[in-house]
Amino acid sequence: MAADSIALDSGLGGDDDDFDPVFERDDPALPEGRYLDREVSWLAFNQRVLELAEDPTVPALERANFLAIFASNLDEFFMVRVAGLKRRVLTGLAVPTNVGRAPADVLSDISQTAHELQARHARAWSELVKPDLTAAGVNVVTWDSLTDDDHERLRDYFGQQIFPVLMPLAVDPAHPFPYISGLSLNLAVRVRNSKTGRQEFARLKVPQMLPRFVPVDPTASLENVQYIPLEDLIANHLGDLFPGMEIIEHHVFRVTRNEDVEIEEDETENLIQALEKELLRRRFGPPIRLEITEDMDDVTLDLLVRELDVTDQEVYRLPAPLDLGGLFSLSGIDRPDLRYPPRVPTTVMQFQPAEPNTKADIFGAIAQQDVLVHHPYESFATSVQAFLEQAAADPQVLAIKQTLYRTSGDSPIVEALIDAAEAGKQVLALVEIKARFDEQANITWARKLEKAGVHVVYGLVGLKTHCKLALVIREEKGTLQHYSHIGTGNYNPKTSRIYEDLGLFTADAQVGKDLTRLFNELSGYAIEKKFKRLLVAPLHLRKGLLKHIDQERRNAEAGKPSGIRIKVNSIVDEAIIDGLYRASQAGVPVDIWVRGICSLRPGQPGMSENIRVRSILGRFLEHSRIFSFVNDGDPRVFIGSADMMHRNLDRRVEALVRLTAPAHLSEIGALFDVAMDDKTSTWHLGADGIWERHSTDESGAALVDLQDRLMLKSSLRRRPRTRR
Structure with missing residues (x-):
């Protein structure tokens, strides 16, 4: 509805049921008044935007x-x-x-x-x-x-x-x-x-x-x-x-x-x-x-x-x-x-061409190893867009399945799907026509896709399909290979330049099977089954996260290594918040990195003194969602589309995928280390519900800007000498 900016994704909610408490708040170990008001918290988020203008x-x-x-x-x-x-x-x-x-x-x-x-x-x-x-x-x-x-x-x-x-x-x-x-x-x-x-x-x-x-x-x-x-x-x-x-x-x-x-x-x-x-x-x-x-x-x-x-x-x-x-x-x-100094995104190392003036072999790179991309530091055009464009042109590709929640005018993503359909491939596009303020645009896209021969579906009755998924089926030596992309942001080339998001490319057979089943259920009827490497809302995502949170609590009580790190746009869900409170009471260190609404009250003695909440706003809109659990030294880390709000967990189809590559787990850990460091410029949420900006040290020197640091790090990356 507005220019590409924070305004495009303010995380407001607004669905009627968003006002309803989902769970009974009857835990006697947790006090009344433990939630911050979501409306006041949203206004505090917009105040942080105003502080950047000041x-x-x-x-x-x-x-x-x-x-x-x-x-x-x-x-x-x-x-x-x-x-x-x-x-x-x-x-x-x-x-x-x-x-x-x-x-x-x-x-x-x-x-x-x-x-x-x-x-x-x-x-x-x-x-x-x-x-x-x-x-x-x-x-x-x-x-x-x-x-x-x-x-x-x-x-x-x-x-x-x-x-x-x-x-x-x-x-x-x-x-x-x-x-x-x-x-x-x-x-x-x-x-x-x-x-x-x-x-x-x-x-x-x-x-x-x-x-x-x-x-x-x-x-x-x-x-x-x-x-x-x-x-x-x-x-x-x-x-x-x-x-x-x-x-x-x-x-x-x-x-x-x-x-x-x-x-x-x-x-x-x-x-x-x-x-x-x-x-x-x-x-x-x-x-x-x-x-x-x-x-x-x-x-x-x-x-x-x-x-x-x-x-x-x-x-x-x-x-x-x-x-x-x-x-x-x-x-x-x-x-x-x-203005901010100009920035040119780099191509993730695995997708850089082997020789100058040639195209990268996207499928070959993904077949060798999982690839994690971090936008806008790494280019959307040479990763996600290239993945779909190569799929559309590749004669070995038999089918493409994709969700579309928000995209841009003259979208190369939509054009790639149209090209694939016109080339005789099976193409399924799940277009969410109820995406707020993009309804008319998505109706237009849906009709254009249908005219080109794409199988267009609109998801399940009563649910918005918010997950960010793409699946390519490719015939290789007589067998079918699955190439998957699961992201935290929309398939929108325009906003990908200013939205911070993560995306995983994988040829893992289990992820491919999970996505195949999920797409079949989205184009058919209700989602009922559990998945192997995915956590899927509305039935299993909250339960899965609560299980991981409680495992950290039990590990802490047993004296085992524990810790929870979560990055979201908003956290409102009472069940998730109460789970984090109980983990904190058991001694689990909990770090919450939130851009917008936060109903969790940190730093309360006896309830949440082990919880820290930080917020980062800046040149790019922090949009990725990450859920990381120490798990007694065997980390469980998920990325995906879901915020911790009732609408995401109960009335949307959302998907998180578990990262398994050691390099990706280390990258996510390093990202949190910088974000939660007191030397990084952030807003801190106090026990009184007040956000306080920390942008300079005691001497008045500017603290580290996370986004500047990531831009520099991305620009210094070089192509690896070998691939496993």
Whole structure:
């Protein structure tokens, strides 16, 4: 729904059942109040994003991007999470949250915190980022600050490029209050008829297809450029839109609507048609937030509040400009000195060609050994994409099976599947058309694949298919060989450049059998069986992880080596958290590396004093999921698609694969060593639920940046001399 950024995967959830406690919290050894509120924790995550925007050591245009990410994240939070809570209040479904509070109380706390964060967000722009951009020659200006020559140039631009697409809508007895689309910028205009003296109201939508920030002089040097917000430019030409009328007041406002999608899958015969109907309904969801500029007069505000039917709690009065998500548009400015240094991903050593100017033998490399790739440090194009493209072109490949949750426009992954089908191969694509805010795009992909002869299925009723799997069946010397890829991220070449993810390529026969059975069940009926090297939700993943967690507890009690390390986007599930608490009570050292929501409370004496929680945010979005267990010196390490949330463990098909190569276990161990080191720049979660940033040491020197370190390490890797 938004630009490629943290905003694309904020881990909000939003499914109705996500509010329901899955397990009874009746363990007498664990105290009440042991879970942190998930909504407050999510807001704390977005505050960490904001802190990056406030950091003067981050390049100026990157800081503007973090402001845009914060805004886009918060939009989605309101559209999904706040919308769900409000729906429960209005319908009387007072379902408790994971800390046992009623939705109305949660909404009140969200409103207070969100008001504070949005005000801080606006100050970060006006007092920190904007002045630094100005000092660097990137100026976001107002109409009143410009010269007459600038005004003349912009008047010409307005008349030629903007005026023809504007649509002022009057509000009077003959013209009812217009529908205000979600997340659109609008001008509320009050005018007076010069003949009758009667005051009227009109709404003017700021066109979303036009540049959010308009260059004042397109010929100006990039070392000193000026941009004016589009709504400011329009506001200063209202006379052209309302000729003969006196402009009394004009103010900018913005509405956020409930855009959650609800479908009763078991009550519909055609899921795609039902989803398309629901997507149309999404556009007309009820308002849940009204943002207005701080100078809006009471007459205009009263009208908006009345017509939109919002409460005072849902009104956010902010300084202009509204919608700082529009700062994404500054990304196109060619000023590398105001950005992170350029980075070119390397090709993982096993997939480097044997000779220059030749193609690597992907299948030959995987046949020799399992290959673990780490994006974006190692290239997606020369690994995952190359794997599927070679499979499509290889005459020995008989079949390709793949899951698609989110992909990008003009996706080479989809094109490879189409090429394979057109070449006569058996191709199965499991397209998850219920992927939030990508529903329409995935419907389009599904239809394109079907037209090319790909067997397209949509998974199981009542479950989203979130696992990241690809299976290639290749005939070699009269036998069939399985080549598998199991990843932590989507098959999306675009986001693979900014999302941190892991992926395993293997020719292991057991993994191939596991994936074959799993794909058969996904295209057929329910998943019921256990697997050998996979842990699969919804039936066995939570149980499997709890078994490993409890084994660490028993090992600690027996004096054997123990330890748990988990990296996830979010951890909310009560059963998993309680298992970790019990392990901590037994003396198991537990390290949690989480990007977003964390309902676990670390550092509580007698409960979680052996648990540390860290968070890392930066240039790349930390997205991989890892589960590592010491297991008395025989490590068990899994990677995959699942976060520790109810939706992942109960209402999605997720898959974790166990890593077995000693080199891969060492690599994962080293990754955790750096992430949890006090010399690494991270946020620490305290027992009070407060996140504290640790970015400098006692002398003020910068701590190690994990992502910078991994980029350097990747660039220094060389091709191995031998292969086993």
